[in-house]
Amino acid sequence: MKRLSMFAAVIGLSMACAAWADAPVIVTYESAGANAAAITATRDAFRSAVGGGTAAGANGSFGGLRREINWDGVPSTSSDPNPLAGNFFNANSPRGVVLSTPGTGFLVSANAGGATPVLFGFPNDFQPFSAQKLFTAVNSNITDVRFFIPGTATAASTSAFGLIFVDVEVAGATHLDFFDMSDTLIWSHDAAVAGNQGLSFLGATVSGSSIGRVRITSGLNTIVSNGAVGNPNDDVVVMDDFLYAEPLQVTAVPEPSTMALTAFGLLGLVAARRRLSARPGA
Template sequence: MKNLFKPMIVAGITAIIFSSCDKDDNNYGAPEHETAFAVTLAAGDSSAIIGKVNSFRERAGKVINTVPSVTGGRREINWDGVPADFLSPLAFPFDFFNPTLQSAPDARKRGLVYFPENASLLVSDKNFAEIDPAFANEFKAFSKNKLFIPKGTNVSEVHFQVPGTTTSAYVTAFGLILSDVDQDESTIIEAYEGDKLIGRVKAQKADKKYSFVGFQTTTRKITRVKITAGNTAIAAGITDGVEKDIVALDDFIYSEPRAN
């Protein structure tokens, strides 16, 4: 098992700026004319996406922060150090990556929580073969060897807090790696400033490989991100493929959360 507190090995962005001229493109950008987003998309095996992922890391923040009370830099989350007592089929805590107790490890205080607090979340080190053996060869972990997925739904939502506190926060860059996107239209990442949708991107398909989606903005505050991963929730007996697309999540990369 990897050390939980070792930062993830990924990131990147060769950005394309989308402004009002892209308002009619269904795949990219922001729904408001005054909002300029840089969006990065990549799909394929690890060698095909790593360049853009690494570029996005640099743009999100050159330094990986591992303790609270810092400014600048970036945060990264993979699931590889999650201990056995939080692995599927057991539930994964919504605030695992932002505990607020003073005694909690600083390296876990990364300013990201899931919403709602009673969300059912799973982390697997077996590609979710514990749910159905057929999934063993469907999903692949990018940073080895664990993946994340919501339980009972294909939709999850992350909110940001100042690391180690309950203070609401925002980021200016957010990216994630998805595993086994089978359909062009199934996986959508949406960025919000409060209740206002400010960016929406569809992931490119990459059957049994990886898709990367990254947002960056200099004009707005990303306070939450909604992830629609595929069109079907994971469950035993489902055949993943053309009609039913189950998508797992791997690495998250985001700029240092700052207080609103």
């Protein structure tokens, strides 16, 4: 089993090489299996690539390099059957993401022991990666994620995003799309099929571009409310942990003339340092 999951992690690592010099380089991390152990190696490899360690600080910050949302600390007042506000993770717990959907809102699943059934009422289809709570859009299979300097209205970008899907049973119906700061699609990838109640990790790191928006498409079906889906046929998929690089302020791309001046200035500095170090006693 361990060997199998390691194999899945290794084949899950693929690199989309740049066809020309300015194209972004995007490295995909993916795996799927029956339980948390089957995808943990891939999740850990993604964590290592993004940086920031394994001990969470305040607001899901890992060393100022990475943020994570596992939904498990969301209070019952914002959990099923109560809606989760799309800005919960920039206002209540400022982690720098704001969620939107063409549907009617979001739900985080309830903990055991309350009046509301756990796992959105589907204990034979879903399981958590991190216990106990899961996340879903309501009346839609689309969740858009936008990035902000945490706790502010200042738009930001990120260089990596990944998440765990739950119960992916049909190929091609669950995927991630990354858009750059101009809202141009830079990457699209299907989640690996995990089978009933299984877990799928999908994520990617980006260099040479920035992620301004992530569109998550989770199956063909929808969660309508606890125990109710949009139709009896299509694959329903929900989500657990989100992982992403620390949102960074968007900086203007320097004009070529500015870059030339900067390079000229750096050359001047190097020449000055050389002159200085050539002086006796410097």
